[in-house]
Amino acid sequence: xxxxxxxxxDESGWAAATPxxxxxxxxxxxxxxxxxxKAGAFVATGRLRPTAxxxxxxxxxxxxxxxxxPYADAKEQLGGYFxxxxxxxxxxxxxxxxxxxADHGVVELRPLWPV
Numbered sequence: 122x123x124x125x126x127x128x129x130x131d132e133s134g135w136a137a138a139t140p141x142x143x144x145x146x147x148x149x150x151x152x153x154x155x156x157x158x159k160a161g162a163f164v165a166t167g168r169l170r171p172t173a174x175x176x177x178x179x180x181x182x183x184x185x186x187x188x189x190x191p192y193a194d195a196k197e198q199l200g201g202y203f204x205x206x207x208x209x210x211x212x213x214x215x216x217x218x219x220x221x222x223a224d225h226g227v228v229e230l231r232p233l234w235p236v
Contacts (some may be wrong), residue, residue, distance in 0.1 A: 122204050122206070122207060122208070122209070122213075122232055122233075123204055123205065123206055123233040124204070124206075124207055124213040124216075124230055124231065124232050124233065125202055125203070125204050125206075125230070126201050126202060126203040126204075126205060126213075126217050126220060126222075126228050126229070126230055127199055127202050127224060127228070127230075127231070128199070128201045128202060128203075128220065128222035128227075128228055129197040129198060129199055129200065129210075129222070129226050129227040129228075129229065130197055130198070130200055130222060130226025130227070131196060131197055131198070131226070132171050132172060132198045132200055134225065141205075143171070146221065149221040150221050152194075153219065153220060153221055154182055156215065156219070157203070157205060161206065162205045162206050162207060162216060163203075163205065164203075164204040164205055165202075165203070165204040166201065166202065166203045166204070166208055167201055167202055168200065168201040169199060169200055169201055169202075171198075172190065172192050172198050173190065174202060175189075175190055176188070176189060176190075177189075177190065180186055180192070180213065185200075195221040195227055197227060200222075200226075203216075203220065210230075210232070213230055213232075214230065216233070217230045
């Protein structure tokens with residue numbers, strides 16, 4: 122079964138990090154991807170640009186309403202995701218707990234509907 126791990130954190134933390142801290146974080150994520158790949162669990166990943174670059178679309182009365190910025194103000198923002206393959210929820214939870222984002226934010230885990 123496939124699961125999506127959605128990575129939430131305070132996006133201002135990245136800008137406040139030193140170059141050494143940023144490099145350390147990128148190394149940790151690289152090691153995580155490598156572990157997923159070696160286990161055959163890796164499907165996809167992506168990193169989102171900051172919420173200031175977001176555009177929101179909502180249909181109202183049959184017309185698209187387009188707004189700049191994120192839909193909601195929140196302490197933590199969706200910053201990226203992983204799609205993984207795992208035999209069950211318990212195995213997916215182990216991968217979620219190993220994700221570097223769990224150390225400085227939240228990893229939300231959801232099973233995906235088969236398409």
